[in-house]
Structure formats: C-alpha cells, structure tokens
Amino acid sequence: MQILQSLQKILLGTVIFLTGALATSSVAELGEAKQHLAGKKDCQFFSPAEWGDSLVTWHGQCQGGKAHGLGVLRAYRKEANTLLFLGTLEQGELSLGVIDGVEGYIAGQFAQGKLLPEVERNVIISAFRNASAAAKAYSQRLKQSGNVRSAEFYLKKAQELERQMD
DSSP: OHHHHHHHHHHTTTOOSSOHHHHHIIIIITTTSOOEEEEETTEEEEEOGGGTTOEEEEEEEEETEEEEEEEEEEEEOTTSOOEEEEEEEETTEEEEEEEEETTEEEEEEEETTEEOOOOOHHHHHHHHHHHHHHHHHHHHHHHHTTOHHHHHHHHHHHHHHHHTTO
16 A cells, blocks of 8 residues: 555655545545445435545536536535545446545546556546546536636636646
C-alpha cells in the first residue's frame, strides 16, 4: 500500500491520491463496508460505502433506471465538507473519475465503489480528463438553468482538475 501511495504521488506531483483517513477507508476498509443503493427510482446509483449516512445526489445522465454516463455525484453531510465524485458512472457504479474530498484527490478507475490499485499514469490522466469534462458539462447545465454562481464553481473545478495533469 505504501509503495502504491508513493508511486501515485510521484506520478502527479502535489496531487494527493491516497493519503489520510478518507483514502485509507476507500481502499482498505471497503471490503468490509457495503455500498447502498440511492437516488430516484428512475436513476439509481450505488453510494460509496465510506460516504455513510450522507445525502448523495447524482447530477448526470441515466440509462435503464441507473445513473450512467458523465456527471457529478455529491455527498452532503451535516457539519462536514461536501464530497464530490466527478466522472463516469456505469450502471450506477463509479467507473472512471476523481473523488474530491477533504484529504485531496483520489483519481483512477473504480469497481464496486473501490479505487482499483492502478498506478499507470495514463489511467490517472484519463480520470482527471473525465472529471474535468463532467464538471464542465454540469457547469453548462447549471448556467442554462440560471444558477450562475454554481456554474462558475464547477467551471473553476474543471480548470483545477485540468491543471492536475500539467
């Protein structure tokens, strides 16, 4: 695990991938914790187990009753920072993207709510590109609906994600 952490830090400089309690639980403890189904009946998704009792919402595409495609998964918690997953869900499961949490970014490919232990640079870069595209798309939808302030937030988030690949 420490080797994986060191390699990922080296790959993208100051971006933090697997540090702190959030990242530890996302990789090490998820084997014990279970994801739970959330969302509207016509667009359900599996909420990451470490997000616990957060109110989780999906802002993206749906297919066959499941969250599917590019979008933003937001976890609201009382008296805590909002967690974000920006990227792609496939049939309601996290697939490729970035979790933006208290400890920094967790980027890569996911399966059953867990970050796969991938250290290839191209997968990490793809995750950041995908996350940036999701933030831009959500920003455009927010702008069209008249929510200019939130649209600006997600546009800045997209730019921030793009800079992680420099």
